[in-house]
Amino acid sequence: MTSQNESRVRDICREHGSVPVRLLDIARAVQSEFRGISQQSIDTIADEIRVPRVTVEACVSFYSFLSVERKGDITIRLCDDVPDRLAGYATVRDAFVEALGIPLGGTTPDGRFTLERTACIGLSDQAPAALVNEVPVPDLSSDRAREIVAALKRHGDPRQLVRKLGDGNNAHSRIQSMVHNNLQYPGEILFSPYHRGEAIRKAVAMSPAEVIRAVKTARLRGRGGAGFPTGMKWEFAREVEADRKFVICNADEGEPGTFKDRVLLTERPERVFAGMTIAAYALGASEGVLYLRGEYAYLLPFLEQRLERRRDEGLLGESIAGKQGFDFDIRIQMGAGAYVCGEETALINSLEGNRGDPRDRPPFPASKGFQASPTVVNNVETLCCVTRILEAGPATFCEFGTPQSAGTKLLSVSGDCRLPGIYEVPFGISLREVLELAGGEMAAAVQVGGPSGKLVGPADFDRRICFDDLATGGAIVVFGPERDLLSIVAAYTEFFIEEGCGHCTPCRAGMPAMLDLLARVRDGRGEPVDLDRLRELGDTIRRTSRCGLGQTAPNPILSSLEGLAPEYESRTGDAAAGLTRRFDLDAALVPAQAVPGRAPSHL
Amino acid sequence: MSRPRIATASLAGCFGCHMSLLDLDERILELAELVEFDRSPIDDYKEFQERCAVGLVEGGCANEENVATIREFRKKCDVLVSVGDCATMGGIPAMRNLVPLEECLQEAYVDGPTVHNPSGLPPGDPELPRLLDRVYALHEVVDIDWHLPGCPPSPEAFWAAVSALLSGEPAELPPSLIRYD
Amino acid sequence: MSESFTFYIDGVPVEAQPGMTILEAAQGAGIWIPRLCWHEDLEPFGGCRVCTVKANGRPCSACTQPAEPDSVVENDTPQLREWRRALVELLFAEGNHFCMICEKSGNCELQALAYRLGIAAPRFEHHWKPREVDASHPDVLIDRNRCILCARCVRASRDLDGKTVFGFTGRGPDRRVAVSSAARLADTDLEVTDAAMDVCPVGALVRKREGFSVPIGSRRFDDAPIGSDIEASGAAEPARQEE
């Protein structure tokens, strides 16, 4: 690294105060400026922010958007999530590979282009899709891929790829993206008309305790999937004595097949920020952070502008809405490509500039979270609900849904259906009704709640979407009769293996073993005992893993073994005379037969 | 009634397990009272004489003939026991699983300091069975009923397992007899 | 000092002080809970999950879970033994553990645990991924083939030696113990006298030239099964014998 680069890296550190807690931001900045974080840069950063070198490397090596090796000036990240595969990912990939003349994962010799695969980027309803640097490019085809490469070779500017703008705020001057909202079914809660400041003014007119009571009366439960009562979470944090408290909005929407938060952040960012502000008022927090997944970086200027406007209007900053002593502001923290950071304790580690390894609980964030202070982490959709509850009152909110699951749920529908997109439906709606709305009646199976949810077959289509039946963070991926379900299950299993942090044994070592067994069954080399193994090992992983990722990683296999057993049983069988089916002698002999001078043997 | 028959074989192992079996010393003679030895490298039966009650197999599968042998044992034995770490997990021969096969042959038959090999080719005659891509534990190739780990298993482990099997008991070893070295 | 309380492990009453983990309290009572990443001089890590118990019916790692008054903890049950067996077998399948030639054999906690859990052969396919050996340091060898990612060296170097020579890089199956230099252990400030050198439960971080100096028969676990020292120390009998 030239000394000039080194001094520039030092400047980047100083722009971020040269403090360890900003390491992730520093790393992102160095990555985007130098297209990589060289070993020397790691030394420089470690020296500048005064942490051990390995601490920097630990962070850099954790996030998929960061790399030690230099990436191309333009990095094309092609999403290979299941909906993209259903929509022709393979041919698009081949078109890119051919047009760029590099393999997937490669960089052109001139250092201009890198082609990579990436997990879900939140565009499942307009797949296949890719990110070109930070620019989202939906609805890809092989022709489009070739055009894109040609254009980029010409002008080298991803922003110029943007042709026809998307609907709603996607056309906003601060976004200017080709993304579509596909808002197929707006509901009465989240997408109801919004009047800026209304909810906050109502909140500050109440006491914090009353605000919490309102949220409790509305029986609001977390929309991320786990469904923990929001009011209770707030109360815990409120009761802890501390001079600093934090409100964090989890906008690290990474569950494959989920894109609802993307649409809320595009169309209802005010409700998100208002929800954070109300939470802050309720528990007495003065600082808020919105953790935005790296894939949504294109929304950053827009969101920053909205925050700015709220400050101008007294909805953020000091004495919010005229309430003396209610000071609160929000900053946006960008992620860098790590699904596990959607887990709240991992998100907090990431916020602190560390690897996104989840933490042990207890202690829970509500008592000891960000920088060891009481911290509430809420999902984007949850915070929007909070705002609506304050606007319209708990009673209105509870008109929708079921006793256990009040309100509406925002669903991201994709896959084999006619109308992929966003649906705001009341809790308690049956899966069948959702499929009818979306034109997916022909479904042979549906992934409800993304890979960490359940893969269910037609027998379960009358089950209801709510916390006490089919709980979901919002992803609904539809699979038609012609799909190879075990390959889909394998793809989701690979996703968890890639995204796990590696901290604990069951998830790190167990999931690859699950995949071995699954592949054996898929390839027709499985035996009934392998299905028992899958069930036993899956149960062990689910029960002994430390965090939510590990506890749900076996779900694609376990739920399909339950709901779609014939898929497995039809491909397994007993081996003759105690010989295992999985051993393939011919395949095992290939390398030996290839050795020079090797004659066929007498056997 | 005739005594139960036992067959033994060594595949990709070092014969240490057979040595440890012989380390039963006087008890070998006791054992001979109880069983009939069928096909085994310690006698001159080169193929199975009869169906056997127990097959004890040392070594993993490193080449196509190992595979043929273990399949033959599976067919001819009621209870099949993999004996020793090579049989249960590949053992030392499986260290080659971490290195490309061709590099191993190259070092032994072409690059070695005292090698005289004008052809520059490793042995490849039809009489030589082809090597497998990697060394396999026996249970990867056929169903195995019991495992006797150890490098080698102690004579006591053999004694415990064999006497259990002869009295129709499961051949589960107590932790004190489970060793991997 | 706030007062001690009682909770129950497999039906045995156990005294604990507030703030104690289940594992610590059990230890004091002479009840052995299987563990690998836990070390008495180090902060709990909760990584190996071998110490998984059920507290009031919920699975949790005994090394991180605080003991609670009157809580009912299951430790030595068939289900928990089965989970632990699977976890230990997975560690064997994931690394490249050739016990028969490993200098830690007989003194290795992973191996001793596998013995005690009665593991005769692996159930899961070995991955056969070669891992790096770092022999650059004059007095220390890292053989990652044997590493179980327990973070003992990471924690000891950071918290006991104040050096942070080690850390984790990568994620998922690619997670590995890295050293605080561009490449080689030799370029770190690790010294052979560091506390980090005494904590590795397996043969991944060893002092050079010491291998096999302890004869077979005198090794730590040659005669005493792992955990037997704890069980011998305490008042309570191991539950299994009580059943």
Next chain:
Amino acid sequence: MNTTKRVVIEPLTRVEGHGKVTIKLDPAGAVESARLHVVEFRGFERFIQGRPYWEIPVAVQRLCGICPVSHHLAAAKAMDGIVGVDQVTPTAEKIRRLMHYGQIFQSHSLHFFHLSSPDLLFGFDSDPARRNVLGVAGAYPELARQGILMRKFGQEVIRATAGKKVHGTGAIPGGVNRSLTTAERQELASEIPQQKEWARTAVGIARDYTLDNLGFAAEFAAFPSNHLGLVRRDGTFDLYDGVLRAVNSAGKKILDDVEVDRYADVLIEEVKPWSYMKFPFLRELGPETGWYRVGPLARLAVCDRIGTPEAEAARVEFVEAMGGVPGTMSLAYHWARMIETLSALEEIERLLDDPDIEGDELVLQGERRNEAVGVIEAPRGTLFHHYVVADDDTVMRANLIVSTTSNNEPMNRAVESVARKYLSGTEITEGLLNHVEVAIRAYDPCLSCATHALGKMPLVMEVHDAEGRIVGEGRRSA
């Protein structure tokens, strides 16, 4: 139709490890060629690269479960050189020698009683059902028991010094990890008188067998050869250490006083496509005439004397019987082997009487070196281990020439001569085929060492046509 027959003997039995013999017969049934194949490969030389040097003595002994101690000690001796120790402490050397003599004693006993005695006692073409140690136990219970207890004693000596009967850890670079306790020493010593009695008997049986069948032995797999082995500088027989000496069929020294680390200057191994076992020869003489025998027959041929009284007396008698020149009879290996067994026991007796084996000076350290050679006389012959170790203490290169490999050419000649003599133009019976195995067995080949082989097939006879297509098959089970 012009057809050739291919006869396969597989697996070879009652040899340590498996081998396979193929015999090609011409249409008239005359033997065209006969070969011993070693058909398994392991690749130690490559996969121990990158391993730390102190692991090697424990790792490479796994080449072979029959003579692991030989590999353990040869590697340890090489590693002494790597750690710069030219002479280990008296205690270390004596513990290692004790271990080694225990190994010679058990291995030779195993071979003679468990593996070869059935041929000698019952006859080569006796009923295969009883041609095994249990058959011997039936007919000669005392003899079988004696053999088993002799082997047991050797194994106990190994356990006392290496911690384990098979694959122990006693020797480490620069020394050993333990010495003997007084109790261990006394317990072993108490067995010496009985063991000596038995060892003498064994020498007698082997001698009488050879002398009673001298005429037959002179015809059966007998041929002149060079011989190679270690001797002390003064020419005395030594199984643990020394310099290389080779003599030709007339007993003339063709190599003498060669330091072992020069082995590569005098030896080279030919690779042939049909065996994984290489064919060593003396560089100076070339592959045609440079091949040589190793093992008991060769060791008695190269040494001037044995340093222990009873064995020396037996050696003198042996040399006379051989007519004062190096032995040419493969069958004479048995007698030579039992003489060595007796000498090993005499050495064990001496060592158990030596206070040094209770000493506590176990290990030395010297100036690190990068390359070293360790050579030892294993039960089956001279064993070479050669290592290059990088500055970071990991192995960069390993070269192993194991005993049985050196006997590869002699064994093939033995096979060919027996096949031509007994199989040509006659109906081939199991008994006749066992003659071939008897010839191989005489060398006590440890095919485990020699990359070790495998097998499963019964005796198969295939009839090929001129193009080598199989036109008929005869199968005869043993």
